[in-house]
Amino acid sequence: MNRKKGLFLVLTGALFWGIGGTVSKKLFQYGIDVDWLVTTRLLVAGFLLLIVQFVRKEERTQIFAVWKTKKAAISLVTFGLLGMLAVQYTYMASIKHGNAAVATLLQYLAPVMIIIYSVFRRQATITKRDVVTISLALVGCFFLLTNGSVSQLSVPMLAIVWGFLSGIALAFYTLYAVPLLKQYHSLVVVGWSMIIGGLALSFVHPPWQMDFKHLTIETYLYLIFVIIFGTMIAFWFYIESLQSLSPKESSLLGNIEPLAAVLTTVFWLKEPFGFFQWIGTACIITMMLLIALNKKSSITDHQYAYESKNSQTLG
Template sequence: MVTELKSSPVAGKKFDHFKGLSMVLLGAVLWGVSGTAAQVLFQHDGFDAGWLVCVRMSIAGVLLLAGISMKSGPMRSIAVWKDKRDALRIVLFGIIGLLGVQYSYFASIRYGNAATGTMLQYMGPIFITGYLALRQRRLPSISQCVAVFLALAGALLLVTNGDVRSFSVAPLAVFWGLVSAMTLAFYSLYPQSLLRKYGAATIVGWAMLIGGIGMACITPPWHFTGHSSFGAWWLVCFVVLFGTLIAFYVYMSSLKYISPSEASLLSCGEPLSASIIAVACLHVQMGLPAIIGGLCILVTVAILALNRRKDR
């Protein structure tokens, strides 16, 4: 009996750690699958990327803020607007950060495919590394330099499929993929103080809603184009609920049980799942050089995540 009592806290910690790992993997897989679902909507059903981003962010933002209001009270969800400086920062984060990363990611998928768009987005850590090196006025570590080299080599293999004489991916897909990587870096670095002050759910909820409203000024949700069918609207629901709301919720909840560095490392499941599903279900052709390029980018994320873990 004594042995059981002593071992139970350890077993509980192990279970919580396993639960955290499972949650972040689930979130990463849902993000990857939603990218493939978006590819079907763009290339098969003729949906507009801006329309999907507007609907996705607006609905997810409203649902997330409604959940916060019911759980912690409405005053909790509007606290950020009492400080003018914080209010301006949340608007910038919503437009440049969340809207920027969402639209550029889907635009890359629209002109290319889910695998390429997701892989290029995961070059974001390179921009983070470069920015921090300049800000801290110190050269990147050897592991960071190796990561940058692998990411650049991987991106080259991915977009050329090993033949540098011609791109195997549309130039617009590459352009929007790189924009997605840069906005992902901004999204990761800019809101740190806001997250500590108000909580991730509140900040991301408002940022989603603001980004959705900003996108509505360009592509109103009532200006719908595309082939309307039960299957298409089911995919829209999946992207909004599972690929946005639930994926974010389980990812953020996992941070109660595992460290941010572990969560960042395991988020490699997103590009991996997007690539596997795109190849298996959509018959996207990826040659051996492109596969090697994708693996290089995954290794890049792993190296940078492990490097952050050592620095903590």
């Protein structure tokens, strides 16, 4: 029963992540501002995750324990600003200028960036599997962004730039979050980092500065889905799945997120997606599976999906 529960949680969480990006695109089409959505999403979801942690009586003391150590507090603030906020904002900006499918796939280039960074810093040597992984990423990106054409892009340049920045940001906090996640519960780290990021962005676009009277019921439903299901519940379910599944199993099953983003973008939003873009998608998803299946790689301890998802937002 525990294993079945774990499978349900990780699959549901990954689906919510993938669909949440597509629903965000729908909100942008309705005129919702990127700054406002990211601010509201982070603040509400972060607060709810801390409530979940508080309900667990045996673990609620960790909520404020992270602030009692100066080093941990500084790391948490840094992670919240340069990790959580950076990933969320760049990802949403890429969706706004392009679509959730391309934004999610570009963000998932983060493990390749980590491999290259590790080799560049001489923390690891490149392996044959790494060469295959990087090659799949390059080929996948080429087909995804050009649809096979050597003369023009099939995706807006701003979407590409924000998407690559999202991958860089994800690579940064995947590595930066490791010490915090080893010392404090994932819900505490994720919850506080969301609140920190949301508070910082509130100075740019306060969440109360919104013409709520002109929002339709449909818009409110989409907002609820993105904030509650696509963020808070997605994180919570993924983290809970690790209680009954191994990190490798959760990371493998979590790879349905980009597939969900692609399918909902194409069949729900009716976004154009060419034949070669499907090939590019297949290359990038294959790359992700190779990394998740690999026992040892250039990524530190190579539990990329576990470490990144416990400190993320997909997308």
